[in-house]
Amino acid sequence: xxxxxxxxxxxxxxxxxxxxxxxxxxxxxxxxxxxxxxxxxxxxxxxxxxxxxxxxxxxxxxxxxxxxxxxxxxxxxxxxxxxxxxxxxxxxxxxxxxxxxxxxxxxxxxxxxxxxxxxxxxxxxxxxxxxxxxxxxxxxxxxxxxxxxxxxxxxxxxxxxxxxxxx
Amino acid sequence: xxxxxxxxxxxxxxxxxxxxxxxxxxxxxxxxxxxxxxxxxxxxxxxxxxxxxxxxxxxxxxxxxxxxxxxxxxxxxxxxxxxxxxxxxxxxxxxxxxxxxxxxxxxxxxxxxxxxxxxxxxxxxxxxxxxxxxxxxxxxxxxxxxxxxxxxxxxxxxxxxxxxxxxxxxxxxxxxxxxxxxxxxxxxxxxxxxxxxxxxxxxxxxxxxxxxxxxxxxxxxxxxxxxxxxxxxxxxxxxxxxxxxxxxxxxxxxxxxxxxxxxxxxxxxxxxxxxxxxxxxxxxxxxx
Numbered sequence: 437x438x439x440x441x442x443x444x445x446x447x448x449x450x451x452x453x454x455x456x457x458x459x460x461x462x463x464x465x466x467x468x469x470x471x472x473x474x475x476x477x478x479x480x481x482x483x484x485x486x487x488x489x490x491x492x493x494x495x496x497x498x499x500x501x502x503x504x505x506x507x508x509x510x511x512x513x514x515x516x517x518x519x520x521x522x523x524x525x526x527x528x529x530x531x532x533x534x535x536x537x538x539x540x541x542x543x544x545x546x547x548x549x550x551x552x553x554x555x556x557x558x559x560x561x562x563x564x565x566x567x568x569x570x571x572x573x574x575x576x577x578x579x580x581x582x583x584x585x586x587x588x589x590x591x592x593x594x595x596x597x598x599x600x601x602x603x
Numbered sequence: 604x605x606x607x608x609x610x611x612x613x614x615x616x617x618x619x620x621x622x623x624x625x626x627x628x629x630x631x632x633x634x635x636x637x638x639x640x641x642x643x644x645x646x647x648x649x650x651x652x653x654x655x656x657x658x659x660x661x662x663x664x665x666x667x668x669x670x671x672x673x674x675x676x677x678x679x680x681x682x683x684x685x686x687x688x689x690x691x692x693x694x695x696x697x698x699x700x701x702x703x704x705x706x707x708x709x710x711x712x713x714x715x716x717x718x719x720x721x722x723x724x725x726x727x728x729x730x731x732x733x734x735x736x737x738x739x740x741x742x743x744x745x746x747x748x749x750x751x752x753x754x755x756x757x758x759x760x761x762x763x764x765x766x767x768x769x770x771x772x773x774x775x776x777x778x779x780x781x782x783x784x785x786x787x788x789x790x791x792x793x794x795x796x797x798x799x800x801x802x803x804x805x806x807x808x809x810x811x812x813x814x815x816x817x818x819x820x821x822x823x824x825x826x827x828x829x830x831x832x833x834x835x836x837x838x839x840x841x842x843x844x845x846x847x848x849x850x851x852x853x854x855x856x857x858x859x860x861x862x863x864x865x866x867x868x869x870x871x872x873x874x875x876x877x878x879x880x881x882x883x884x885x886x887x888x889x890x891x
Contacts, residue, residue: 459625459626461622489636563615595610
C-alpha cells in the first residue's frame with residue numbers, strides 16, 4: 437500500500453492495480469465527503485480518469501497511491517460544492533445506496549458537517565482509508581505534525597456534537 | 604480502519620457504510636478518453652517496499668510500554684489478585700442484571716433433567732462488559748455464577764438510542780472443571796450473510812468468551828495478514844475467577860486474508876500462556 441515511485445511517470449497498469457485494490461475505500465471516503473454514495477462513486481471514477489489522463493506528469497515525489505487519494509478527495513470536494521450549489525438549503529441530498537437508518541444517520545451527518553472541513557477530511561482519511569499521518573498530510577496539504585492534533589480535535593468535537601461526551 | 608473512539612467509529616460507520624461497488628475500469632478509461640480497454644503497459648514505475656514498518660514497530664513498542672505501565676498500576680492497586688488488565692468485583696461493581704436477563708438465566712434450568720441443570724444463580728447475574736459495536740449498537744456481556752463454582756454468560760445487543768434490546772445473544776455455561784481444564788471458551792457470532800468468497804457482509808461480528816487461566820494478563824487477536832490487536836480482558840472476582848472478553852471484529856478484517864485467526868493469552872511478562880487457534884479458524888476459513 438505504501439509505495440514510493442522510483443522514476444517519473446505512472447504506468448496505466450499500476451494505476452489500475454491501485455484503483456482495483458482501493459476502490460472500496462476510495463468510494464467510502466468520497467461518499468462521506470459528498471454526502472451520498474452515488475456522488476461518491478462518480479467522484480472516484482472522475483478522479484481516477486483524471487489520474488489516467490495525467491499519468492505522464494506523475495513526478496514520483498510521493499506515492500502513486502497518495503496522488504490518487506489526493507485526486508479522489510479533490511474530486512469529491514468539487515462534487516460536494518456542485519451539489520451544494522444545485523440544492524436549495526431546505527432540500528437534502530438524495531439518499532442512494534445507504535442502509536435504512538435515516539434519522540440516526542442524519543444526526544451524524546449534521547454533527548460531522550459541524551466540523552471544520554480539514555478535521556472532516558483527516559477523520560475520513562484516517563478511519564475509512566487507514567492512511568498514515570504522513571499520507572494524510574500529503575493528501576490534505578498540511579504538515580504531518582498537525583495531523584494528530586487535528587484528528588484528536590475532530591474526535592473530541594464529534595463526540596460532543598453527538599452528545600456522547602459532556603466534557 | 605484505524606481505531607478511533609467507539610462513538611466516533613460508530614458515527615462514521617453510520618455516515619458512510621462500506622461501499623458495495625465493484626471496480627469499473629472500463630468506465631474509468633472511457634472517462635479518461637482512452638479507447639476502451641487499453642493494453643496494459645509495461646510498468647515504468649518500480650514499486651518499492653514501504654519504509655513504514657520501522658515506525659509501526661516504534662508505535663507498537665510505545666503501545667506495549669503503555670500497556671505495561673497500565674498493568675503495573677492495576678497490579679499495585681490489587682496486590683491480592685495479581686496482575687490483571689482489569690479487575691471486576693462481581694458484587695461490588697455493578698447493579699443486578701435487569702429482569703429479562705435474570706429470567707433468561709433462570710430459563711436455562713427449566714425442565715433440565717436430573718444432573719443436567721447448570722445450577723445457575725440467576726439473581727446474582729451482573730453486567731461485566733458493556734461495549735459499543737458497529738451500527739450504533741451496544742453489546743453487554745452478563746455473567747452469573749453457578750452453585751458448583753462455574754458460571755454462565757449471556758450477551759445482549761441494544762441500540763444506543765433506543766430502550767429495548769434488539770437482539771439477545773446466546774447464553775452458555777462452564778463448569779469449574781471445564782474452566783480449570785480448558786483455558787479458552789470462545790464464541791463467534793456472525794449475524795449476516797457471507798459472500799461466496801468468504802467475505803462477511805454484515806456486522807457486528809462478535810468474538811466473546813472467557814479465560815480461566817489465572818496467569819492470563821492480556822489477550823490479543825492475530826489476523827490472517829499477520830497483524831495483531833489487543834483485546835481488553837476483564838477479570839471477575841470470586842466466585843467467578845475468570846477473565847472475559849468481547850471483541851467486535853472491525854470491518855477491515857471481514858474479508859478473507861485479513862480475518863481473525865487466533866487468540867493469544869499472555870502473562871504479565873508478555874509470554875504466551877494459551878492460545879485458541881480453533882474457534883476462529885474454523886469460522887473464518889470455512890465460508891458458508
